[in-house]
Amino acid sequence: MNVQTATETTSKGATEHFDVLIVGAGISGVGSAWHLTKQSPGTSFVVLETQETFGGTWWTHKYPGIRSDSDLHTFGYSFKPWVGPPIATAAEILSYMGQVIEENGLKPHIRYGHTITSARWSSQENLWTIEATRKDTGETVRFTTGFLWMCQGYYRHSEGYTPEWPGMAKYKGPIIHPQKWPEDLDYKNKNVLVIGSGATAATLLPNIADDCAHVTMLQRSPTYFRAGRNAIEIAETLRQLQVDEHWIHEIVRKKMLFDQATFTRRSFEEPEVVKKELLGAVRAHLGPDYDVDTHFTPKYRPWRQRIAFVPDADLFKSIKSGKASVVTDEIETFTEKGVLLKSGKSLEADIIVTATGFDLCVLGDIEFVIDNKPLDFSETVTYRGMMFTGVPNLVWVFGYFRASWTLRVDLVGDFVCRLLDHMKKTGKRKMAPALRPEDADMQLGSWIDEENFNPGYMLRGMHLLPKRGSKKEWQHTQDYWAEKDEFPAIKLDDKAFVYE
Numbered sequence: 001m002n003v004q005t006a007t008e009t010t011s012k013g014a015t016e017h018f019d020v021l022i023v024g025a026g027i028s029g030v031g032s033a034w035h036l037t038k039q040s041p042g043t044s045f046v047v048l049e050t051q052e053t054f055g056g057t058w059w060t061h062k063y064p065g066i067r068s069d070s071d072l073h074t075f076g077y078s079f080k081p082w083v084g085p086p087i088a089t090a091a092e093i094l095s096y097m098g099q100v101i102e103e104n105g106l107k108p109h110i111r112y113g114h115t116i117t118s119a120r121w122s123s124q125e126n127l128w129t130i131e132a133t134r135k136d137t138g139e140t141v142r143f144t145t146g147f148l149w150m151c152q153g154y155y156r157h158s159e160g161y162t163p164e165w166p167g168m169a170k171y172k173g174p175i176i177h178p179q180k181w182p183e184d185l186d187y188k189n190k191n192v193l194v195i196g197s198g199a200t201a202a203t204l205l206p207n208i209a210d211d212c213a214h215v216t217m218l219q220r221s222p223t224y225f226r227a228g229r230n231a232i233e234i235a236e237t238l239r240q241l242q243v244d245e246h247w248i249h250e251i252v253r254k255k256m257l258f259d260q261a262t263f264t265r266r267s268f269e270e271p272e273v274v275k276k277e278l279l280g281a282v283r284a285h286l287g288p289d290y291d292v293d294t295h296f297t298p299k300y301r302p303w304r305q306r307i308a309f310v311p312d313a314d315l316f317k318s319i320k321s322g323k324a325s326v327v328t329d330e331i332e333t334f335t336e337k338g339v340l341l342k343s344g345k346s347l348e349a350d351i352i353v354t355a356t357g358f359d360l361c362v363l364g365d366i367e368f369v370i371d372n373k374p375l376d377f378s379e380t381v382t383y384r385g386m387m388f389t390g391v392p393n394l395v396w397v398f399g400y401f402r403a404s405w406t407l408r409v410d411l412v413g414d415f416v417c418r419l420l421d422h423m424k425k426t427g428k429r430k431m432a433p434a435l436r437p438e439d440a441d442m443q444l445g446s447w448i449d450e451e452n453f454n455p456g457y458m459l460r461g462m463h464l465l466p467k468r469g470s471k472k473e474w475q476h477t478q479d480y481w482a483e484k485d486e487f488p489a490i491k492l493d494d495k496a497f498v499y500e
């Protein structure tokens with residue numbers, strides 16, 4: 001394998017070759033690049049990223065207060081200690097990722113401003129040919145690679161999801177999606193209406209409320225929240241004892257994972273008890289007179305959608321102070337001055353923010369072709385949520401919803417390096433998953449079981465995603481606690497892997 005860095009110049013128009021091509025420089029792409037350099041040294045690779053810098057989600061989102069909703073001991077990489085408070089701002093996450101890039105010499109491997117438009121596999125050459133558009137010159141550049149590592153995330157970065165409501169054109173003020181927050185948006189002393197009640201709305205409210213005249217969060221239906229101190233006691237104690245940060249990271253990760261596993265298990269085994277606890281905590285923050293039943297009691301069981309953590313109960317403090325309020329109702333129509341609700345009530349606002357979620361994007365809006373045949377991912381079956389039947393030499397890092405996304409970056413990273421090593425040793429150049437004879441009668445369903453987990457953006461885009469089988473090899477189980485043991489034990493000579 002030839003070692004080549006991504007910044008080496010090549011003659012104009014020439015096709016460059018890399019053993020591995022990583023799509024995206026978000027937390028998944030940077031983590032995957034780290035795994036490759038440490039576990040498969042000597043492998044040539046490039047990371048192509050459409051934005052002007054690394055970070056992905058944490059670069060795209062610039063709304064006030066933007067922060068993680070899971071703890072950074074588990075959202076951070078296994079190999080790099082997190083030394084700050086558990087819930088981190090986008091700026092802190094970007095700084096952490098910058099250190100990972102710097103400390104591990106990853107910078108020369110990343111090319112920014114490269115939007116990948118197509119990926120074509122040739123079984124004659126056992127290569128992917130990738131076309132990308134350079135943002136600076138508009139030029140189309142070509143690469144070939146033996147292995148595609150898809151770290152492009154799961155939603156479209158260029159645009160968020162905003163439903164079409166009647167009368168939107170009538171509204172005279174600005175309608176802002178948080179994914180496209182204008183840095184100069186002046187909300188001082190204004191009445192702001194935030195539509196939605198997910199993690200984004202819950203972050204925005206306390207972060208703008210003090211500056212606004214008033215902020216209203218309008219939701220169709222309530223969401224579960226967990227509130228707590230933005231600190232981890234055991235980490236504080238270990239720091240007081242001057243324990244090495246690597247140890248602290250490892251111990252706190254184990255503690256967080258243990259607590260999360262217990263909470264997840266309980267939300268399946270005793271959903272009503274967990275619900276009571278979650279609502280009891282909200283009541284404790286908002287006081288006995290607040291209508292928790294209407295505004296904070298979801299219709300679904302806990303964990304069927306992501307549960308946002310509210311650090312230091314800031315959302316509830318804003319509501320209690322009177323600077324923010326919650327309305328649970330549905331929009332009938334937009335008006336010149338705000339919205340008219342189905343109940344007949346009107347809400348006036350100077351600015352409307354649509355915190356209504358993402359637009360699911362399957363595999364980075366890239367046109368995939370296999371041996372001259374356009375690939376429809378919805379016709380494939382997923383192998384453990386990371387590979388697809390009939391799609392050679394490709395993995396997708398799709399993280400967890402009930403645990404930190406990045407835990408899967410590490411698991412998939414270990415697997416890919418093991419697979420690449422196996423292929424090198426056995427002289428194989430192609431591997432595509434395929435259903436085994438014993439899977440022939442297996443029932444196929446949609447990517448995610450709606451009974452298990454059903455956020456809106458997944459439901460809206462489910463028809464675009466690969467299928468799930470009834471056996472766990474053919475599912476993205478969303479179960480980190482099982483997969484942490486199952487992934488290292490995957491047998492590379494399993495009949496599900498067809499090598500050539």
Ligand SMILES: Cc1cc2nc3c(=O)[nH]c(=O)nc-3n(C[C@H](O)[C@H](O)[C@H](O)COP(=O)(O)OP(=O)(O)OC[C@H]3O[C@@H](n4cnc5c(N)ncnc54)[C@H](O)[C@@H]3O)c2cc1C
Nearest residue numbers: 024026027028050056057068069070116152153364404405
């Ligand atoms: C506001 C917010 C908060 C979140 N908080 C948490 C949290 O606390 N915990 C958690 O576990 N998860 C959280 N998530 C989910 C989060 O998206 C993931 O955890 C994680 O950041 C995704 O990382 P990624 O690298 O896989 O994808 P992304 O962050 O989406 O990065 C993908 C990168 O690929 C690039 N790309 C895409 N297509 C192409 C293409 N065709 N060509 C070139 N480049 C391309 C994109 O520009 C982007 O930079 C949050 C999401 C949001 C939006």
